[in-house]
Amino acid sequence: MTDSRRAILRDGFLSSLRRSPVLMGILNVTPDSFSDGGRHFEAAAAVARARTMVAEGAAIVDVGGESTRPGHTSVTEDEELRRIVPVLEALRREIDAPISVDTSKAAVAREAARLGASVINDVWGFRRDPGMADAVADTASAVIVMHNRESADPAIDILDDVERAFERSLAIAARAGVAFNRILLDPGVGFGKTPEQNHVCIWNLDRFRAFGCPILVGLSRKSFIGRIVGDQRLMGTLAADMIALLRGASVLRIHDVIENRVALDIFKTLSASARAALGEPRPDARANVALALGGNVGDKAGTLRRALRALGGEPGIELTAVSCLYRTAPWGKTDQDWFVNACALARTDLAPEALLDRVKALEVELGRKPGERWGPRVIDIDIIAYDDVVLTSGRLTLPHPELFNRAFVLVPLAEIAPERLIAGRRVGEAAASLRAEASDVVTLD
Template sequence: MPPALTLPDGRRLALDAAPLLMGIVNITPDSFSDGGKLRDAAGAIAHGVTLVAAGADIVDIGGESTRPGHAPLDAATELARVLPVIAGLSERTRAPLSIDTWKAEVAEAALKAGASIVNDVWGAQRDPAIAGVAARHGAPIILMHNRETVDPGLDILSDVMRFLDASIGVALAAGVPREQIVVDPGIGLFGKTPEQSLLLIRELAKLKDLGCPILLGASRKSVIGVITGQSVPADRVAGSIAAHLYGATQGAAIIRVHDVSEHAQAFKVWAAISQPLEPRP
């Protein structure tokens, strides 16, 4: 049977064709790229519906910024932001919803409200109970590498592999099947220099050794700005697409993006070029 993620409702997300596109809905005032853009649930719901219409296979909903220096958020405030959006999108689209959180309490409530996937930027190492939440609900879990500090001299690939291997161990011990675990190297300012982020994209295929599907999220990230000189995140779309297309050649199964329409068009062309043409009669 082709590789796939099985959702709590029994649906399967196939991972054997072109990468799935995960569209981003940030309900935060301080996200690095679009903080404050979606100030209420109605706007966030409408944006999510637009992303699905543009080609998003998954909608990722987050209520707490992960940018450097972000203000820590309590679970109650985070839930107040995300639950109305999850409920509204569940009514208006069949696209799977993922909850972008590291807190078990938030993940539990989000899955009960209609989310299908847990996306943890701390790889189940800040709140390991989140893995048990995913297991009980039969939900896939995305485990991202993260670091508190930046060390330019660090062998970042080895660090990522060790961290994610430990995260996978936490998830497996909690009862999440390996085929329901996705790994993410954490591109951007998650304890990495731009050079380290570039290396991780370049060596992305090595994450296959972990035995799990790979998510790549370089969308509008600072590393794209360093390369292109674009200081405004929204002006980094073309660079983001370039990074993600390369990542697809290295085995990325899911691509997390802000700009779904542009990525959908790029990946349609990429898929058409990649597939061998049928011989003419």
């Protein structure tokens, strides 16, 4: 598989998540996985199963060479590669669908990408192998960042624990240069959690959507379902998966593809009809907006991350991409502290001035107080562009009139939208034209 073909499959998978939820088929090439260990251990059986899953409706196949079930026995890097390499070599010839590899080893991730895998599924979210984030960035892979714990602790606030772990993982990703719009988040149901904590995570999936990343869940046939319905784990899985979809999941990681595809088809048809009946806009009918964020008071990076999460949690706003955080020199009034800046892309059904009202209210909630025009500020959120709208009012000008003079906006915006045209200019080209100013805009360590 060529690098271009791998990128096409990666981007096609990521793009599909913006339209509707999808299925990820589980392909364990292990002798000891909890549900299907040994069944597809041989390469020929694994390839046949992958082919069947794609035919039944899986949008992506997740290949695992090391069991992660409770009490599993760890395997060496060489053994994991021995199991998955023949399968990956065959899959890139046999199926025309993206492949994910379930691994926490950076060396395995690199080899999997070389063999055509588009997605790395890391159950330790960059926090087990210190080279994993670099491996994902260097291979331009998409990545699933999962929450995990060594053991369950019933005394903790599990939602807070998951959120703090995601924040750490996303910070690691940003430092390594992993593209934000290639990250999926998985709350890790069944990993280091009590049964009750698993329930809480599923029911509150919408809380994690505030990070601005698609949410993946793997509930298929897990023991917490067996505790509720006994040996009827398939029916329990279907019920739990539909609840996960209602709570905001974008990807269901499953064993039983055709059964989940039928349930998913019902879900998509009913939800589309309900939106139409209520007059809600189709997702692709919403406006595409670009936002710039900056601040230079207090915990600068922390405030920007809180602002991005707040934006992602706002009704009527869906974040679709977020740049890295950048350290930038002050602009306008130069005798003040350095800034942290970032840009975000979003879809919204809010009108321009209604969106302005929302972001200004968020600034106040995050601690911004009135001050001089170019003076220090806790947070500043500007609307840079709103579709192709041209607007001049007493409160808002679109596109932002200073956009093409500000490297601290153009550089992060070019990271996530280099081909976007604003006022007839391509963002990436405009950023390149500000070479001198751009030298003062550096990725935050």
